[in-house]
Amino acid sequence: MKVFLLEDDDAIAMGLKYSLEKEGYEAIHVRTKADALATWKTNTFDICILDINLPDGNGYDVCKFIKEKEDVPVIFLTASDAEVNVVMGLEMGADDYVCKPFRINELMARIKTVLRRSGKGMSASASDGNGILSIKNVRIHTSEAKVGILDDTTGKEEIVELTALEYRLLLAFCNNRGNVMSRSQLLEDMWDVSGDFVNDNTLTVYIKRLRDKIEKDPADPQIIKTVRGLGYIVEK
Template identity: 55%
Template sequence: MEHILLVEDDKAIVMGLTYSLEQEGYQVTVREDCPSALKVLEEKTFDLCLLDLTLPGGSGYDLCRRVKELGDTPVIFLTAMDDEVNVVMGLDMGADDYITKPFRVRELISRIRSVLRRARRGGENSHQLTIGSLLVNTQEARVWRQGEEVFLTALEYRLLLTFLNHPGQVLTRSQLLEGIWDVAGDFVNDNTLTVYIKRLREKLEDNPQTPRIIKTVRGVGYKLERGAKA
């Protein structure tokens, strides 16, 4: 049974998340402030940490820093701050993912599963995902194409990560919107999704007019080709 540390001071969120995670078969340890979380990190080993950014006695950044000093336990941030600076700062510190409140529990559980799958692969490459000539370092939130770094916005990066977490799988527009909705909230709708797909293709594809990485599946959605070449 995988053991998750949940550090959150909102009792309603704690109750709902603990119940949902336990129903999914996870063991959950809860702490509500930074000092007690730091203490339990010294005493126990966890498979994943869910860390609120704003906590009594410190911050999720403090906890993430200590988690990464102790090993390579995956970290997902729970945050009410959806601006790009805070997102990138957390990823730069080694966080594996983040989700913005209010979030959908099923989406968080999906992300937990994805992060744990990557962690189970082990080794220093567990944060490196490749597809064709693309290299994505999820620990640093950086992307390279044919050896040159590609600069993506937070929403473009989230969209790419959603595809990378489901290689070869056809994703409906609704599924993609669920994967990125927390970055821009109500500003992301079905029409703007088309715009972001177009922007992502322009940055990643050799010929965006005939995409070979992010393919359109007419009448259904999109998919990331497993063996794509940019």
């Protein structure tokens, strides 16, 4: 997993790079907007960590450049948690933000969560090599962010319309196949369109809607199963 790190403070960058590589990531560090744009012209990355205040510009400009080139998850590092900074970052397509000073463990957890939400955290074994994940008769086309249902009789695939949050919820289950997902774990992965955390009651509604769209019998779900007192599971 390749991480793009834009940070002009060498002390922070050195610590981050060390921690990322210790976790098994490949981290490429640059200090300026100019270096960031030049690096992106010849490389691709799985996730970006962008400082906002730079000596020759700001991280917003870099985020805009990256998002126009490729839909890669972005986490902003900001010295201020002012609402205007947060909203601006989210409106530009950022997936999360972390305020300085921050704890390394918190940032690592945020990275893993953002990767899971984006589908980049999935294991290779879950895919058929063409960017398609399969759960029973459900096909998730990760490269196109589309979901199809195979007809048992004809074998034809019918595309179902999922909202962005329903799709992220399905990916969260898929990326954790065979493991019980508690409601709190699922809530960590879920944001609504305005960037707000989804609450517990809303999660219940989205699970019901997702089951209505992908289960043969939503009243007796065979894909997203309830584990009473614990949460939900999608079996391997």
